[in-house]
Amino acid sequence: MDTTTFEIRTGGTFACADLTDRIAGWLGGRGDGLCNVFVPHATAGLALFETGAGTEHDVEKALAALLPRDDRWEHRHGSRGHGADHVLPLVVSPSLVLPVLGGRMALGTWQSVVLVDPNGDNPTRTVRLSFLPG
Amino acid sequence: MDTTTFEIRTGGTFACADLTDRIAGWLGGRGDGLCNVFVPHATAGLALFETGAGTEHDVEKALAALLPRDDRWEHRHGSRGHGADHVLPLVVSPSLVLPVLGGRMALGTWQSVVLVDPNGDNPTRTVRLSFLPG
Amino acid sequence: MDTTTFEIRTGGTFACADLTDRIAGWLGGRGDGLCNVFVPHATAGLALFETGAGTEHDVEKALAALLPRDDRWEHRHGSRGHGADHVLPLVVSPSLVLPVLGGRMALGTWQSVVLVDPNGDNPTRTVRLSFLPG
Numbered sequence: 001m002d003t004t005t006f007e008i009r010t011g012g013t014f015a016c017a018d019l020t021d022r023i024a025g026w027l028g029g030r031g032d033g034l035c036n037v038f039v040p041h042a043t044a045g046l047a048l049f050e051t052g053a054g055t056e057h058d059v060e061k062a063l064a065a066l067l068p069r070d071d072r073w074e075h076r077h078g079s080r081g082h083g084a085d086h087v088l089p090l091v092v093s094p095s096l097v098l099p100v101l102g103g104r105m106a107l108g109t110w111q112s113v114v115l116v117d118p119n120g121d122n123p124t125r126t127v128r129l130s131f132l133p134g
Numbered sequence: 135m136d137t138t139t140f141e142i143r144t145g146g147t148f149a150c151a152d153l154t155d156r157i158a159g160w161l162g163g164r165g166d167g168l169c170n171v172f173v174p175h176a177t178a179g180l181a182l183f184e185t186g187a188g189t190e191h192d193v194e195k196a197l198a199a200l201l202p203r204d205d206r207w208e209h210r211h212g213s214r215g216h217g218a219d220h221v222l223p224l225v226v227s228p229s230l231v232l233p234v235l236g237g238r239m240a241l242g243t244w245q246s247v248v249l250v251d252p253n254g255d256n257p258t259r260t261v262r263l264s265f266l267p268g
Numbered sequence: 269m270d271t272t273t274f275e276i277r278t279g280g281t282f283a284c285a286d287l288t289d290r291i292a293g294w295l296g297g298r299g300d301g302l303c304n305v306f307v308p309h310a311t312a313g314l315a316l317f318e319t320g321a322g323t324e325h326d327v328e329k330a331l332a333a334l335l336p337r338d339d340r341w342e343h344r345h346g347s348r349g350h351g352a353d354h355v356l357p358l359v360v361s362p363s364l365v366l367p368v369l370g371g372r373m374a375l376g377t378w379q380s381v382v383l384v385d386p387n388g389d390n391p392t393r394t395v396r397l398s399f400l401p402g
Contacts, residue, residue, distance in 0.1 A: 191342045
């Protein structure tokens with residue numbers, strides 16, 4: 001298994017960071033196998049969706065409705081409603097497995113690998129890529 | 135790694151398509167390893183639940199409540215509320231990993247592998263299976 | 269691939285059972301690879317979140333709001349609202365993949381592997397661990 005990490009700046013607000021090109025670059029030249037994308041953070045997740053057509057904003061809106069950033073949460077520190085960020089990984093897992101063929105992710109036309117980070121208190125995130133050849 | 139794709143007809147309405155038998159057939163005769171099930175679509179996901187006892191309808195109802203098909207979504211094209219379909223993969227991932235022992239998925243008695251497809255505009259879907267022996 | 273199962277008592281009420289130490293113990297002494305954690309049950313899931321600071325209760329509260337335990341569900345047996353437990357795996361997958369380096373899970377500081385079991389009718393659960401070296 002080959003593995004690496006990289007840092008990505010998600011800034012001080014809700015962010016959907018498209019990781020697709022970065023992952024594709026690292027996988028280039030490899031053969032077939034499975035690639036695990038993993039975010040070693042308790043307040044971020046990974047998802048596959050279409051970017052650039054409004055879904056980033058829809059994701060933000062959906063999460064605000066599903067996990068409201070208000071005072072209902074027992075886990076409290078940092079910004080108001082931050083407890084919701086700690087529940088995010090329940091719904092949006094920080095671990096994702098992608099099939100790789102000839103060094104390329106076998107994604108659909110409209111799929112991008114996206115880091116979903118609602119937590120403005122952590123402006124920089126780590127992403128781990130692990131490739132298990134088969 | 136051995137990999138294949140197949141097409142499945144999900145029709146013009148919300149669909150829960152049970153893939154279990156199809157996957158079991160492809161895995162038969164293999165040994166131990168991990169099987170990745172992957173849907174290369176931006177508006178479908180995969181889940182493990184009990185089929186045949188009403189949960190398919192409950193899943194449809196739950197998604198209608200969690201991600202309402204109304205005009206709130208910025209991503210708009212096709213049918214009304216289709217933007218909700220683009221948020222589906224945030225909650226229901228299109229990638230699933232299953233442990234395989236002696237060519238059989240190590241599923242629980244009541245678990246079936248289900249393609250969840252809320253998008254009536256795409257009546258046919260592709261599923262990729264990848265088996266990494268270990 | 270090396271694989272094992274163990275039983276865990278989750279009791280007769282909603283439970284978040286921290287599996288991290290148990291998994292770490294089993295992985296100890298291994299090298300690099302991917303570990304699949306899998307729950308062969310139709311009414312439980314796995315998540316990575318911070319334990320010990322209130323998020324367990326927040327997870328219970330969030331699930332009660334997202335999937336209410338009332339009479340809306342078609343799948344009915346056992347306790348009232350049990351149909352919601354059958355929808356849980358749609359949102360909280362019973363399969364999770366973790367990167368392993370030198371026999372240790374590459375988790376973030378605040379991440380724990382948690383079995384989420386809303387179903388008080390099943391007081392004991394099985395967990396399967398599978399390690400695919402790479």
